[in-house]
Amino acid sequence: MITLIELFAGIGTQYQAFKNNYEVKCIGISEIDPRPLKAYKALFGEPNNFGDITKIKELPKSDVWTYSFPCTDLSIAGKQEGFKGKHSSLIYEVYRLLCVSPKPKVLIMENVANICNTKFMPQFQDWIDTLTELGYTSTWQKIKANVYGGATIRERVYMISILDTDIKYNFPLAIHQDKVLQDFLEPVKSEYYIDEYYGPTPSITKNFFNSVKLCDYKNGGQGNRIYSPYGMGVTLTATGGGKAGSSGGLYYRENKIYKLSPIEMCKVMGWSKEQAQIICSVLTPREVGFCMGNAIDLTVLTKIVKGIKEQNIL
Numbered sequence: 001m002i003t004l005i006e007l008f009a010g011i012g013t014q015y016q017a018f019k020n021n022y023e024v025k026c027i028g029i030s031e032i033d034p035r036p037l038k039a040y041k042a043l044f045g046e047p048n049n050f051g052d053i054t055k056i057k058e059l060p061k062s063d064v065w066t067y068s069f070p071c072t073d074l075s076i077a078g079k080q081e082g083f084k085g086k087h088s089s090l091i092y093e094v095y096r097l098l099c100v101s102p103k104p105k106v107l108i109m110e111n112v113a114n115i116c117n118t119k120f121m122p123q124f125q126d127w128i129d130t131l132t133e134l135g136y137t138s139t140w141q142k143i144k145a146n147v148y149g150g151a152t153i154r155e156r157v158y159m160i161s162i163l164d165t166d167i168k169y170n171f172p173l174a175i176h177q178d179k180v181l182q183d184f185l186e187p188v189k190s191e192y193y194i195d196e197y198y199g200p201t202p203s204i205t206k207n208f209f210n211s212v213k214l215c216d217y218k219n220g221g222q223g224n225r226i227y228s229p230y231g232m233g234v235t236l237t238a239t240g241g242g243k244a245g246s247s248g249g250l251y252y253r254e255n256k257i258y259k260l261s262p263i264e265m266c267k268v269m270g271w272s273k274e275q276a277q278i279i280c281s282v283l284t285p286r287e288v289g290f291c292m293g294n295a296i297d298l299t300v301l302t303k304i305v306k307g308i309k310e311q312n313i314l
């Protein structure tokens with residue numbers, strides 16, 4: 001049995017990704033937002049929540065820590081203050097805790113693709129160097145969810161750091177993607193109907209590599225673009241705008257325009273229908289969108305953790 005601590009736990013995507021691969025016990029989490037915590041409790045039972053990371057004195061011994069720290073200061077939508085920003089600087093709490101606690105064998109980081117752009121790469125490299133000084137060998141990669149079988153083109157950076165070894169984690173090769181957004185959808189429901197469709201008829205040739213924009217809804221803009229369900233889904237966002245809200249985009253379905261339902265948002269982020277129903281039973285539709293827009297794609301993280309197992313790292 002391996003042990004896990006989820007820092008910035010959200011809804012517990014990390015726990016589920018490990019459960020999909022290992023016999024695992026989550027011995028503690030750090031999370032302060034009641035919305036993801038409601039979903040976490042419904043999925044896994046009451047966690048041992050250490051609460052606000054800035055208040056934690058030290059952590060118990062655990063094989064793995066995950067830290068999908070807030071992206072607010074790194075994302076394109078934010079003020080771009082980087083690792084020094086109020087929210088993203090919480091990454092240094094992970095450093096503080098590593099210095100005062102038994103060090104885990106494996107660290108898993110996730111954040112927005114922007115973390116490795118020209119502006120933030122020097123700060124990200126400093127963080128990697130800091131982990132090296134603590135004894136960790138790190139490998140990172142920018143991954144689009146559909147490359148590992150996810151339903152969307154959500155692009156995120158993942159990093160695996162291993163303690164006291166020369167072995168480097170190898171990110172798994174891309175899978176042969178054989179699904180498009182359509183394959184993750186439920187039958188249409190009138191509640192999610194937006195309007196009649198007036199754009200070009202979409203090609204039914206499936207595009208496994210990208211989302212396929214058909215046209216703008218009214219004046220367009222974020223959340224007001226209409227996509228084909230025969231391509232990949234667009235990225236869900238926590239605070240989405242336009243008619244689509246958190247679902248990121250609108251979709252052509254049966255000659256009409258629809259947004260994703262809360263169940264569909266969970267499914268496109270990798271959760272089974274049964275798990276999606278559990279999540280949706282404790283959150284409002286808006287909360288589901290918020291939590292899914294903030295979450296790691298479960299299909300992607302499951303694949304990454306599978307790589308850890310196959311490479312005998314844990």
Ligand SMILES: C[S@@+](CC[C@H](N)C(=O)[O-])C[C@H]1O[C@@H](n2cnc3c(N)ncnc32)[C@H](O)[C@@H]1O
Pocket residue numbers: 007008009010011012013014030031032033036051052053054068069070071090291294295296
């Ligand atoms: C990017 S989200 C993580 C989502 C998670 N990986 C998932 O799949 O659901 C970052 C999380 O950090 C949490 N957070 C922000 N400040 C925190 C703090 N001071 N202590 C603990 N958690 C915090 C937020 O509430 C948010 O859920």
